[in-house]
Amino acid sequence: xxxxxxxxTKNFKSSAVRDILSVIQQGNVxxxxxxxxxxxxxxxxxxxxxxxxxxxxxxSSLQYGLTEGYKPLREAIQTKMEQKGIRSTPDRILxxxxxxxxxxLFSRVMLSSGDVVLTEDPTxxxxxxxxxxxxxxxxxxxxxxxxxxxEELEEKLKTLQPKFVYIIPTFSNPNGKVWSVExxxxxxxxxxxxxxxxxxxxxxxxxxxxxxxxxxxxxSFDQSHSHVLYTSTFSKSVVPxxxxxxxxxxxxxxxxxxxxxxxxxxxxxxxxxxxxxxxMRDFDLNQHIQVLRKEYYKRMSIMRDYLHKLEPGLFTWKxxxxxxxxxxxGAKDLNTTLLLNKAVENGVAFVPGAPFYVDKPELNTFRxxxxxxxPENIELGMDRLVSVLLNPVTV
Amino acid sequence: xxxxxxxxTKNFKSSAVRDILSVIQQGNVxxxxxxxxxxxxxxxxxxxxxxxxxxxxxxSSLQYGLTEGYKPLREAIQTKMEQKGIRSTPDRILxxxxxxxxxxLFSRVMLSSGDVVLTEDPTxxxxxxxxxxxxxxxxxxxxxxxxxxxEELEEKLKTLQPKFVYIIPTFSNPNGKVWSVExxxxxxxxxxxxxxxxxxxxxxxxxxxxxxxxxxxxxSFDQSHSHVLYTSTFSKSVVPxxxxxxxxxxxxxxxxxxxxxxxxxxxxxxxxxxxxxxxMRDFDLNQHIQVLRKEYYKRMSIMRDYLHKLEPGLFTWKxxxxxxxxxxxGAKDLNTTLLLNKAVENGVAFVPGAPFYVDKPELNTFRxxxxxxxPENIELGMDRLVSVLLNPVTV
Numbered sequence: 001x002x003x004x005x006x007x008x009t010k011n012f013k014s015s016a017v018r019d020i021l022s023v024i025q026q027g028n029v030x031x032x033x034x035x036x037x038x039x040x041x042x043x044x045x046x047x048x049x050x051x052x053x054x055x056x057x058x059x060s061s062l063q064y065g066l067t068e069g070y071k072p073l074r075e076a077i078q079t080k081m082e083q084k085g086i087r088s089t090p091d092r093i094l095x096x097x098x099x100x101x102x103x104x105l106f107s108r109v110m111l112s113s114g115d116v117v118l119t120e121d122p123t124x125x126x127x128x129x130x131x132x133x134x135x136x137x138x139x140x141x142x143x144x145x146x147x148x149x150x151e152e153l154e155e156k157l158k159t160l161q162p163k164f165v166y167i168i169p170t171f172s173n174p175n176g177k178v179w180s181v182e183x184x185x186x187x188x189x190x191x192x193x194x195x196x197x198x199x200x201x202x203x204x205x206x207x208x209x210x211x212x213x214x215x216x217x218x219x220s221f222d223q224s225h226s227h228v229l230y231t232s233t234f235s236k237s238v239v240p241x242x243x244x245x246x247x248x249x250x251x252x253x254x255x256x257x258x259x260x261x262x263x264x265x266x267x268x269x270x271x272x273x274x275x276x277x278x279x280m281r282d283f284d285l286n287q288h289i290q291v292l293r294k295e296y297y298k299r300m301s302i303m304r305d306y307l308h309k310l311e312p313g314l315f316t317w318k319x320x321x322x323x324x325x326x327x328x329x330g331a332k333d334l335n336t337t338l339l340l341n342k343a344v345e346n347g348v349a350f351v352p353g354a355p356f357y358v359d360k361p362e363l364n365t366f367r368x369x370x371x372x373x374x375p376e377n378i379e380l381g382m383d384r385l386v387s388v389l390l391n392p393v394t395v
Numbered sequence: 396x397x398x399x400x401x402x403x404t405k406n407f408k409s410s411a412v413r414d415i416l417s418v419i420q421q422g423n424v425x426x427x428x429x430x431x432x433x434x435x436x437x438x439x440x441x442x443x444x445x446x447x448x449x450x451x452x453x454x455s456s457l458q459y460g461l462t463e464g465y466k467p468l469r470e471a472i473q474t475k476m477e478q479k480g481i482r483s484t485p486d487r488i489l490x491x492x493x494x495x496x497x498x499x500l501f502s503r504v505m506l507s508s509g510d511v512v513l514t515e516d517p518t519x520x521x522x523x524x525x526x527x528x529x530x531x532x533x534x535x536x537x538x539x540x541x542x543x544x545x546e547e548l549e550e551k552l553k554t555l556q557p558k559f560v561y562i563i564p565t566f567s568n569p570n571g572k573v574w575s576v577e578x579x580x581x582x583x584x585x586x587x588x589x590x591x592x593x594x595x596x597x598x599x600x601x602x603x604x605x606x607x608x609x610x611x612x613x614x615s616f617d618q619s620h621s622h623v624l625y626t627s628t629f630s631k632s633v634v635p636x637x638x639x640x641x642x643x644x645x646x647x648x649x650x651x652x653x654x655x656x657x658x659x660x661x662x663x664x665x666x667x668x669x670x671x672x673x674x675m676r677d678f679d680l681n682q683h684i685q686v687l688r689k690e691y692y693k694r695m696s697i698m699r700d701y702l703h704k705l706e707p708g709l710f711t712w713k714x715x716x717x718x719x720x721x722x723x724x725g726a727k728d729l730n731t732t733l734l735l736n737k738a739v740e741n742g743v744a745f746v747p748g749a750p751f752y753v754d755k756p757e758l759n760t761f762r763x764x765x766x767x768x769x770p771e772n773i774e775l776g777m778d779r780l781v782s783v784l785l786n787p788v789t790v
Contacts, residue, residue, distance in 0.1 A: 112401045112402040265492035269636065270636040272667065
């Protein structure tokens with residue numbers, strides 16, 4: 001049979017990263033390609049104990065739940081967000097199947113075909129896919145190490161009248177960038193001025209390497225709770241398998257997203273949500289995050305020290321202040337997609353930067369993940385990678 | 396701020412049933428309104444033991460999983476479906492966050508604005524909402540107790556060229572109807588003839604009251620695996636909180652749905668999927684389903700016996716052969732939405748039938764759920780209901 005799919009499927013694309021991951025899951029390749037957290041640090045016993053408490057609470061814990069999600073968990077998240085300066089209420093928190101679902105539900109209620117979304121460039125590629133699957137045009141706003149360029153942003157807000165601006169201002173995927181406080185405030189002020197919403201994606205904000213530095217979420221400046229949708233997840237700071245994220249923001253938008261979620265899946269796993277509630281109540285999550293910060297800093301440092309062995313000038317990169325990635329830019333004529341083949345032959349993998357770009361891919365970039373591999377494997381893999389990089393394939 | 400939502404949100408509607416449920420969750424109202432399974436029969440110990448096995452398998456059980464879902468569970472589902480005559484492969488099974496997500500993902504890859512979907516009338520109202528949220532026109536095909544009327548179906552397949560036909564052929568929600576084997580085959584043959592897909596929703600098929608009767612899924616006749624998407628769930632036969640359903644069908648359609656799911660939420664909870672795998676491996680699910688069948692039959696019988704007390708002719712209903720619902724039709728001038736107020740005042744609730752209709756609601760119908768209330772509560776609630784029904788409010 002000849003299947004006649006919906007118009008929107010023409011914008012569907014399988015994730016380039018997932019495709020690469022499936023190729024390199026073979027043999028002895030050490031992969032810096034994915035975006036996985038460290039398995040060794042999953043708090044398995046605490047997670048198991050949390051599930052035990054769910055089951056001890058009786059059979060009603062296994063019944064259908066609310067679309068909005070388990071209320072005690074929403075209350076605990078409210079407290080967690082207050083520590084970041086974001087004021088919310090349980091009624092303005094929607095639990096999702098990870099922040100990916102937040103991006104999807106928000107797009108679903110906001111985007112009609114032909115609408116414009118402004119993003120950083122490069123940015124999270126699965127967000128680009130979602131926006132495009134709803135028929136939106138994604139327009140990149142260029143920037144520097146402090147965030148989007150305010151003049152270009154204002155020009156595009158004014159002329160393109162976008163539906164929203166999507167940003168990952170703290171330890172971005174793919175390039176680890178942190179926006180300055182000033183740029184965060186400027187973005188919000190411009191969005192107030194032009195009445196445009198902000199989707200602030202913050203999966204990595206907890207993984208901060210240096211004490212004392214402050215990276216207040218853009219949402220913390222939105223005192224009227226009118227313009228910023230803030231989303232985060234437990235996937236990076238606790239464990240990914242529970243697939244639990246959340247979003248807070250304007251009540252009217254959240255109500256619409258709740259209706260969309262009711263149609264999408266009624267509600268996410270409520271066993272997992274209940275377990276996360278007990279975990280937040282009884283496990284020292286802040287202490288756990290401290291351990292992750294130290295460990296990820298250590299892993300990043302090993303990777304960084306190997307990168308220092310490269311000829312200066314040929315490769316440029318910035319030491320990240322948190323998150324899970326180092327972003328590397330090679331010489332202008334380097335093609336990292338070709339380089340990947342050679343790297344995999346040498347037993348190491350990364351993700352070429354091209355798929356993270358909105359429309360003009362810079363082929364000489366790549367992303368390295370330092371959270372998933374053990375320190376020993378980072379040494380082994382970086383040793384292999386550096387020898388490949390010292391003899392790069394050029395086009 | 397004035398939020399400018401996407402065009403499609405004009406078709407959003409909160410579920411009428413959910414709205415009713417929130418009103419009646421007060422006081423001493425015995426509710427036959429929802430579609431919840433019996434909590435007393437949740438296999439809590441077996442579920443807990445299954446989760447223990449997940450955690451015993453180590454930390455990697457908590458890492459990100461595949462979009463398609465945990466493969467050993469897909470293999471176990473393949474075996475379960477073979478017992479129903481449906482042949483599949485793990486590659487042609489996609490795990491979802493309940494069958495609601497199947498309906499959503501399938502609609503997402505198939506429906507463009509203005510497309511037509513054929514359905515029974517009345518049918519599952521949240522499916523109607525999803526189809527309309529993608530801009531589809533839903534067209535009802537009338538039928539009798541054996542299923543859709545073949546002539547009307549053929550006429551509408553020919554003239555309307557629908558994208559698919561949505562059916563719940565076994566113990567339907569809301570009316571408990573079972574299609575005859577002949578009508579199932581006729582539907583599929585007509586869909587072959589006009590090259591139209593079928594979405595077969597089968598959440599209740601396991602809850603069958605009478606041994607020996609055969610209700611083969613439409614998918615079991617689709618030997619070429621080309622035209623039928625079959626979806627079911629563990630929500631009714633195990634527990635709802637795990638939010639795990641599945642879909643099988645044509646490979647090409649499933650690949651497209653997998654891409655849609657990757658954008659929607661990356662994957663569903665893989666802890667829950669792993670737990671379900673151990674549950675299917677080590678727990679006698681068939682025996683458990685036998686217990687549910689007996690218990691639900693008992694509960695239905697109590698409800699039925701009360702309905703027998705009503706004046707014959709004023710109310711008509713059929714004894715269901717399985718599932719969770721009895722569908723009752725009152726005198727032509729009865730308005731069950733008004734009747735509900737009186738019922739709630741008397742401490743009992745049901746769902747008015749109107750929201751389940753495609754476009755011409757029959758206001759004199761209502762749905763009773765017999766799975767969720769204990770036998771004692773069914774007696775108490777039906778006693779109240781019968782006294783209300785004997786003095787119905789007319790308009």
